[in-house]
Amino acid sequence: MSSQSVNKQRIQSIDVLRGIIMLIMAIDHVRDFFHLSSVSPTDMANTTPALFFTRWITHFCAPTFVFLSGISANLAGSRRSPGEFSAFLIERGLWLIFVEVVLITLAISANPFYNFIILQVIWAIGISMIILGLFNRLPVKVIGLIGLLLFFGHNLFDLPGLSNPATDSAATKVLFTARAAIIPLGDSHFIFCLYAILPWTSVMLLGYAFGALYRSGYDAILRRRQLRYAGLITLGIFVILRAFNIYGDPSPWAVQRNTLFTIMSFLNTTKYPCSLLYLCMTLGVAMLLLSYFEKIQNKLTGIFNVYGKVPFFYYVPHFYIIRILSIIFLLAWGYTSKDLITPKSPIWFRPPTFGYSLPVVYLIWLAVIASLYFPCRWFGKYKQTHKQWWLNYL
Template sequence: MQASLSINQKRINSIDLLRGLIMIIMAIDHVRDYFHASSFLYNPLDLSKTSAAIFFTRWITHFCAPIFMLLAGTSAYLIGQKKSKKELSVFLVKRGLWLIFLEMIIVNFGWNFNIFFPNFLFVTIWALGVSMIVLAALIHLPVKIILPICVLIVAGHNLLDKTHITGNTLPAFGWALLHEQNFFYWNKEAFLVGYPLVPWIGVMPLGYCLGVWYASGYDATKRRKQLLITGGLSILLFVILRYSNLYGDPVPWSTQKNPLFTFLSFINVNKYPPSLLYILITLGSALILLAWMEKLQGAVVNTISIYGRVPMFFYLIHIYLIHLLAMIASGLFTSVAWQNWMLRQPIWFNTDLKGYGFPLIVVYLVWAFVVVALFPLCKRYDRYKQSHKEKWWLSYL
């Protein structure tokens, strides 16, 4: 008997498990942002300055955003099994607009703790919201049409890597929203475009297409085989393209000071915007994990799955908790005043916090505390959601 997946279950446990795992992994990146001493000094993926431990602490979190996007699309397909295309489309538009609002107000305040909102960060949740709105239009096409459109977006967008619009101008801002991470400053307000929309708007519909394999009545053995083959081919294509240095990522890999750092260079693919190679290795791994997780069961699986059933709830409160802990730690253990955490600049470019920070081991201890501390809240909220399915607003959080 399959304990982790049944087409008769209301939820698909392997999807909840994978989503929960990436939510937990995601938290370590945000703890590192707020606690690690080097976060304010250099990019953790800069091979001229980083260590292997710091590199992997950052690199492993690369899997979070694309997998979350993919599974959001899959969830949309499954929701669509109970709704008409029009109903699903309306739901996706409403939820997309709600997510954009959350990003601009609730999440941005959580990042900054500044009531004057000097920083507006266009990052994960905004890209998720816009992708849902795009998906709301695409679902009216057959899956056999959606799939090639999205493959073309994901595979072809690196042809735009050498296209740039410079300056602190509206055209440059518009291009950044589409395809180029950039920072802008107008009227004492900072605008950081961290998640350009292309190719994210192609990733979520790929997840929608993946939902076909999870439709009621679909053969589980066939699905696992397809997941393994597709995931394996994606990783193989990653290796071939990456080794060739011909296409798929704007920054080629190169030989480094030792074999380990050469390997780090090889896997150090571009996230902003996510390159084809970035998508291949992250989503290829996701498909393999989905196949493997169908057979997992037990207390650990059930615990991790709880985070996966309430991902937005966890996302919102973990940012506030981490920021609050950083403020407390700053006041108690460092010479940097806690008031500096009411940020006037985006955290990644903040000059007020130089001299603050802790060793990597503290980052992992705080991460463990955050994940464990939020579990009772997530469990309680999950139970509330499961027992109050009639409340429409629960689907938005």
């Protein structure tokens, strides 16, 4: 087998899980632009179970995506010298930040003047890759230990006296406590930071440490067992800490008007900034699924695999498809240029009176992901059989 073919080998369980979360993620993005509702999906007083779980299921996407990025980074490092690997991570991190600021911000806001720059998961991955690029010469166990310390320790900022949203510096917000933090860049331009860096970097570093389980020669049965135990322990930590509201989430759960809503409150962990319990809840499931998917191969996993092989190629276009469709539907409804900008909203072409019910949102979601199946399959085959340098960045 040639060295090139070895380099092009992929791990199916990783691609399958990544494909699943990429498809689920699109539900939330379609809902953002097509759902007619003034109710927050996580507001226990007003939400519905259908709306809550439509939002809740997408909570698994960002942590799993960042975790798998860390695993993939470890595998990429096995094919490069330490210096080459460090340069690759830093360059790729800078590229992802550029994509977030320029391409994704434009797709979401539809504002060519970039008055509102939005920093989300691609930004978090980019910054985390740069940090990993600076740490990559350290032993994997040390990188994993740093990840664990950040993972379990970042919610210390929730303790009284350690953080105050009204007085925190911009650096503190961006590094640790960003709760949809708005940072001014003058009178008419702002940064909207949804993803605090270091909590997400902890997930990247832990994923990098877990990547050692996928190195060539590692026993597959042992790997599946370790992933299964790690997933169960992580979920156990979530259940125990959450049950007693001890530590790990600034928003405690509470008994609600019935059993279902009480369960919803229990599951309603904090994403902005991502709490320890949010990460334990989502990554525990991700580890179990990684173990499970190593033994499963059928037509359905084959479909997921198509998307999971080319996450970047899927991610950027899916935003533009959703956004273009939303504008077309908007114009078809009879909205005009006067509806271009909604007062006090940084998002263009998104009047609050436009939208559909949840069933229609799901139909639009199915249409969006279906439209990308064949392009993703084509690009996956192209990437598998070609070795141009730029393919490493897509």
